[in-house]
Amino acid sequence: xxxxxxxxxxxxxxxxxxxxxxxxxxxxxxxxxxxxxxxxxxxxxxxxxxxxxxxxxxxxxxxxxxxxxxxxxxxxxxxxxxxxxxxxxxxxxxxxxxxxxxxxxxxxxxxxxxxxxxxxxxxxxxxxxxxxxxxxxxxxxxxxxxxxxxxxxxxxxxxxxxxxxxxxxxxxxxxxxxxxxxxxxxxxxxxxxxxxxxxxxxxxxxxxxxxxxxxxxxxxxxxxxxxxxxxxxxxxxxxxxxxxxxxxxxxxxxxxxxxxxxxxxxxxxxxxxxxxxxxxxxxxxxxxxxxxxxxxxxxxxxxxxxxxxxxxxxxxxxxxxxxxxxxxxxxxxxxxxxxxxxxxxxxxxxxxxxxxxxxxxxxxxxxxxxxxxxxxxxxxxxxxxxxxxxxxxxxxxxxxxxxxxxxxxxxxxxxxxxxxxxxxxxxxxxxxxxxxxxxxxxxxxxxxxxxxxxxxxxxxxxxxxxxxxxxxxxxxxxxxxxxxxxxxxxxxxxxxxxxxx
Amino acid sequence: xxxxxxxxxxxxxxxxxxxxxxxxxxxxxxxxxxxxxxxxxxxxxxxxxxxxxxxxxxxxxxxxxxxxxxxxxxxxxxxxxxxxxxxxxxxxxxxxxxxxxxxxxxxxxxxxxxxxxxxxxxxxxxxxxxxxxxxxxxxxxxxxxxxxxxxxxxxxxxxxxxxxxxxxxxxxxxxxxxxxxxxxxxxxxxxxxxxxxxxxxxxxxxxxxxxxxxxxxxxxxxxxxxxxxxxxxxxxxxxxxxxxxxxxxxxxxxxxxxxxxxxxxxxxxxxxxxxxxxxxxxxxxxxxxxxxxxxxxxxxxxxxxxxxxxxxxxxxxxxxxxxxxxxxxxxxxxxxxxxxxxxxxxxxxxxxxxxxxxxxxxxxxxxxxxxxxxxxxxxxx
Numbered sequence: 001x002x003x004x005x006x007x008x009x010x011x012x013x014x015x016x017x018x019x020x021x022x023x024x025x026x027x028x029x030x031x032x033x034x035x036x037x038x039x040x041x042x043x044x045x046x047x048x049x050x051x052x053x054x055x056x057x058x059x060x061x062x063x064x065x066x067x068x069x070x071x072x073x074x075x076x077x078x079x080x081x082x083x084x085x086x087x088x089x090x091x092x093x094x095x096x097x098x099x100x101x102x103x104x105x106x107x108x109x110x111x112x113x114x115x116x117x118x119x120x121x122x123x124x125x126x127x128x129x130x131x132x133x134x135x136x137x138x139x140x141x142x143x144x145x146x147x148x149x150x151x152x153x154x155x156x157x158x159x160x161x162x163x164x165x166x167x168x169x170x171x172x173x174x175x176x177x178x179x180x181x182x183x184x185x186x187x188x189x190x191x192x193x194x195x196x197x198x199x200x201x202x203x204x205x206x207x208x209x210x211x212x213x214x215x216x217x218x219x220x221x222x223x224x225x226x227x228x229x230x231x232x233x234x235x236x237x238x239x240x241x242x243x244x245x246x247x248x249x250x251x252x253x254x255x256x257x258x259x260x261x262x263x264x265x266x267x268x269x270x271x272x273x274x275x276x277x278x279x280x281x282x283x284x285x286x287x288x289x290x291x292x293x294x295x296x297x298x299x300x301x302x303x304x305x306x307x308x309x310x311x312x313x314x315x316x317x318x319x320x321x322x323x324x325x326x327x328x329x330x331x332x333x334x335x336x337x338x339x340x341x342x343x344x345x346x347x348x349x350x351x352x353x354x355x356x357x358x359x360x361x362x363x364x365x366x367x368x369x370x371x372x373x374x375x376x377x378x379x380x381x382x383x384x385x386x387x388x389x390x391x392x393x394x395x396x397x398x399x400x401x402x403x404x405x406x407x408x409x410x411x412x413x414x415x416x417x418x419x420x421x422x423x424x425x426x427x428x429x430x431x432x433x434x435x436x437x438x439x440x441x442x443x444x445x446x447x448x449x450x451x452x453x454x455x456x457x458x459x460x461x462x463x464x465x466x467x468x469x470x471x472x473x474x475x476x477x478x479x480x481x482x483x484x485x486x487x488x489x490x491x492x493x494x495x496x497x498x499x500x501x
Numbered sequence: 502x503x504x505x506x507x508x509x510x511x512x513x514x515x516x517x518x519x520x521x522x523x524x525x526x527x528x529x530x531x532x533x534x535x536x537x538x539x540x541x542x543x544x545x546x547x548x549x550x551x552x553x554x555x556x557x558x559x560x561x562x563x564x565x566x567x568x569x570x571x572x573x574x575x576x577x578x579x580x581x582x583x584x585x586x587x588x589x590x591x592x593x594x595x596x597x598x599x600x601x602x603x604x605x606x607x608x609x610x611x612x613x614x615x616x617x618x619x620x621x622x623x624x625x626x627x628x629x630x631x632x633x634x635x636x637x638x639x640x641x642x643x644x645x646x647x648x649x650x651x652x653x654x655x656x657x658x659x660x661x662x663x664x665x666x667x668x669x670x671x672x673x674x675x676x677x678x679x680x681x682x683x684x685x686x687x688x689x690x691x692x693x694x695x696x697x698x699x700x701x702x703x704x705x706x707x708x709x710x711x712x713x714x715x716x717x718x719x720x721x722x723x724x725x726x727x728x729x730x731x732x733x734x735x736x737x738x739x740x741x742x743x744x745x746x747x748x749x750x751x752x753x754x755x756x757x758x759x760x761x762x763x764x765x766x767x768x769x770x771x772x773x774x775x776x777x778x779x780x781x782x783x784x785x786x787x788x789x790x791x792x793x794x795x796x797x798x799x800x801x802x803x804x805x806x807x808x809x810x811x812x813x814x815x816x817x818x819x820x821x822x823x824x825x826x827x828x829x830x831x832x833x834x835x836x837x838x839x840x841x842x843x844x845x846x847x848x849x850x851x852x853x854x855x856x857x858x859x860x861x862x863x864x865x866x867x868x869x870x871x872x873x874x875x876x877x878x879x880x881x882x
Contacts, residue, residue, distance in 0.1 A: 314726070338728035352726055355719035357786055366716055367727040369709035
């Protein structure tokens with residue numbers, strides 16, 4: 001009979017060098033329970049989770065019990081924690097594109113072999129069983145590179161739980177849903193919840209509060225490395241969580257309703273796209289007025305993200321035209337877009353956002369190094385002002401970009417474009433993996449920009465954000481701008497309906 | 502790092518004083534880390550001066566040492582130019598060989614005027630570099646393979662021009678004058694190379710182009726997205742590297758008085774070693790001019806001392822190779838021992854991208870140089 005308490009951690013401290021970032025927190029996770037671990041960017045959630053998975057070392061006073069048995073913190077290495085039954089699913093599913101699902105699974109659970117020769121049939125059978133256990137409909141022979149984002153998440157879930165009885169295991173979801181659409185996230189979490197019914201315990205790190213409300217039994221909130229709140233299911237509310245996260249600091253709430261610029265005639269739009277065609281987009285025609293925030297959404301692969309990439313110049317348009325302020329553009333490279341005042345912010349912050357090795361300062365001024373030239377003091381002043389405005393942490397502009405938290409990286413990238421004074425800002429899911437308070441700050445800034453006449457194209461996977469922050473929303477289906485919502489139709493329900501219809 | 506803090510044993514009464522002391526030792530530790538190669542050079546210099554007082558610290562030895570490194574340093578600079586934008590150029594050593602032979606042939610056998618010959622040789626080097634650049638940026642061949650191909654082809658041309666012979670007949674004295682004229686006691690080749698190194702240093706660190714170069718090396722896609730003309734920039738660096746290598750060949754001809762068609766290839770690996778070793782110091786984690794210069798000096802001083810103490814000639818490449826590996830490992834080890842931390846995700850691209858040397862150690866390195874506040878910011882959420 002498994003112990004009722006799956007994990008008990010007391011006095012957990014984690015330090016980077018001499019700097020303690022988690023200050024002696026204690027919590028436990030019962031058998032068959034889902035616990036959410038929430039906090040602003042930089043509050044210590046990931047650090048805590050990484051201590052459990054052996055990536056970070058625990059402090060000397062920390063005590064850990066797993067399934068009722070004391071565990072030496074020193075034995076909690078990455079392999080040690082895995083052997084114990086602690087499994088983890090990350091935001092980026094670590095699958096190797098040119099390997100099949102079965103081969104990938106074998107890397108985790110071992111290749112079945114006879115005398116050193118791999119038994120492929122057996123491997124395939126085992127993998128199929130493993131996928132079936134989690135109700136994942138993917139061919140074991142499919143290459144990982146061919147899977148959709150949603151499938152990748154499900155496959156990593158199945159693989160992470162390979163070869164372990166759910167009733168002995170602790171599963172950690174480390175922002176596993178951050179890159180997923182609402183539907184894919186639901187598919188993933190439903191399967192996790194099923195395993196929880198069979199005794200699995202889960203610790204879930206997320207920024208999406210609706211998920212917490214729907215799936216979690218308990219909510220722990222971290223702030224600056226301390227455990228500041230533990231809410232049972234009954235007492236959970238979004239406002240209670242956000243208050244716990246940000247403390248008594250001023251909460252920023254972006255203005256909701258917007259009906260700006262509706263009077264500006266369509267002909268004087270800042271950006272007009274006609275019959276646009278390209279990678280993943282078959283035909284899109286739309287316009288954005290000056291000062292308007294146009295939402296773009298759709299299921300993964302239906303063309304929303306792809307449309308923004310074309311506008312940003314990352315993928316060439318094969319047909320159709322784009323004009324900015326009445327001037328027809330030749331959009332073939334990001335350089336073309338940038339010189340027309342169209343700035344694109346990718347959801348992939350590390351590989352399409354900043355240069356990880358370069359400092360925050362260098363990353364911010366990168367597109368305008370020529371404008372500043374040798375005027376270093378002017379550049380430093382502008383960067384400092386922008387970092388202050390967006391409350392980027394740490395305040396030191398010499399910090400390497402790669403060492404910032406996700407939300408701060410996003411703010412740095414936004415700062416870069418703001419300094420350049422955009423005509424059209426193209427933002428692809430800018431709040432993915434960003435904590436609610438930072439999200440509000442970002443949206444408040446977008447509204448400020450819009451009020452100053454900047455046009456914004458905003459893609460989001462979360463209908464409630466689109467309903468709150470946009471003037472109009474277009475929903476992409478099959479590579480076309482199929483539905484346009486505005487005014488009274490612009491509600492969370494309508495957007496969801498149009499997206500998943 | 503922590504082991505070197507005597508302040509840990511400070512008296513409790515003198516707490517404030519000990520804090521100052523600890524800050525001071527911290528500064529020294531940081532300086533040592535940032536200038537590890539420089540410290541090592543000083544140590545080696547002192548050791549060899551005591552071990553071989555009659556030979557090592559003498560003017561003729563040091564002058565010879567400097568002159569002997571001029572060509573190698575210039576070749577390392579051309580390797581550096583291309584590695585900073587995230588590519589490799591293996592062909593530079595063969596361009597050096599070709600340039601030496603071409604220069605000897607045109608000026609000796611054909612009797613063309615020296616300035617014209619110099620222009621032709623450098624233009625030829627730049628042209629070959631441009632070809633590599635086009636193959637890499639337009640035909641999208643991985644630079645290691647592209648420049649391997651170009652280098653092989655060039656080595657064939659070199660043999661063709663020279664007929665496989667060492668060319669030494671009728672070479673104008675001008676080349677020797679160009680390379681060997683003593684200025685402040687050191688041969689002019691050294692000054693020429695140092696001047697070029699300074700120009701490259703200024704370009705990389707003080708101009709907008711330098712930012713673009715490091716951005717391209719750090720992340721080509723990001724550079725592209727902010728509007729940098731990545732292909733043009735990379736192509737230009739290949740061309741410049743070719744021109745530098747060609748000039749190195751001309752200086753080599755001036756120093757040696759003859760052009761050996763197989764000369765350049767021996768310099769290839771040491772040049773790469775210097776560039777990589779140099780990326781551990783001065784501006785750790787980035788390929789940089791000062792670090793490369795220090796690495797060249799370190800390797801030269803090390804071997805010179807050893808040979809004066811009786812080491813045979815074949816010890817040089819052994820010393821270079823071991824020094825490279827020890828240097829890279831030591832710079833990583835010194836940061837890992839100071840804090841137990843795995844490389845952050847997204848940095849595991851090691852060899853695949855030369856623009857990011859030592860992917861794993863790199864961030865830690867910065868962090869240990871920064872103060873503790875930004876160390877805290879290293880927490881990834």
